[in-house]
Amino acid sequence: MNDHAGAPAPDAFREIPPTTLADVLGRGQVMDLGIRPLWSPTPRVAGPAFTVRCPPGDNLMVHAAIHRAAPGSVIVVASGDLDHALAGGNVCAVARRRGIAAFVADGLIRDLAEVRAMGFPVFARGVIPFPGRKAAVRPHNVDVRCGGVDVRAGDVVVADEEGVVVVPRDRQAEVLRSARTKLAKEAEEDLDAWEAAHRLRIDALLRDGGVEGGLDGALDG
Incomplete structure (x- = not known):
C-alpha cells in the first residue's frame, strides 16, 4: 500500500512509542541495540530522515548536513567507524539552534557532557574524544544503512529510550493508522x-x- 501522497506530518509519530511501531512494522525496521541514546532521560523524537554517508575517519558531510537539513529533520548518519567522532558539542549546538530534531548515527560522537547539558538528542554507538578529518565529499539524502536498517530520505525516524524505528516514507499513513488502533x-x-x-x-x-x-x-x- 502506498500512502506517500497523503503522508501524515512526521510530528504525528511523536505520540507513538517505538515499541508499538516495532509491533506494527516488524524487526526489519528496528535499529540494532548499539544505536542507543547517549544521555538519559532522552525525550522521544520523530522526524523525517536527512541521510548522510561518511567514510571511515571523515565527518565532513555531517558538518555540512547541519546547515542543509530542514528544521525538524533527524540527521541519520551511516559510518560504522569506531575510531573517530562524527560530531561534537559545537556541531550539536548549531544543529539544535537550527531546529534539527536529533542525530541518529552509526558511529561515535564526542563532547558528551556538552551535548547532555544542551539537551540535544543523540542516538549513536558511543563516545570517543578523537575527531575525524573533513575531506570526503559525498551526496546527501542517498539511501543509507544505519543500525542494520535501510533508511531513505523522508522516512520517519522515531526514537527514544526503547530504541530507534524507521517508518518507510511510502507507508506512513498506513502505519500511523495501525499504531493508533493498537x-x-x-x-x-x-x-x-x-x-x-x-x-x-x-x-x-x-x-x-x-x-x-x-x-x-x-x-x-
Missing part, C-alpha cells in the same frame, strides 16, 4: 483482562508444546 485497543484493556487473556494463550501454547496440564503441569527437566 494503542486505543490496549488503552481499553485493563490489567486483569490482559492477564486472563495472556494466561489462556500461554496455557494453550504449553499444551500444544506437549506440556500436560499446561500452566498447571510440571516443567521440571
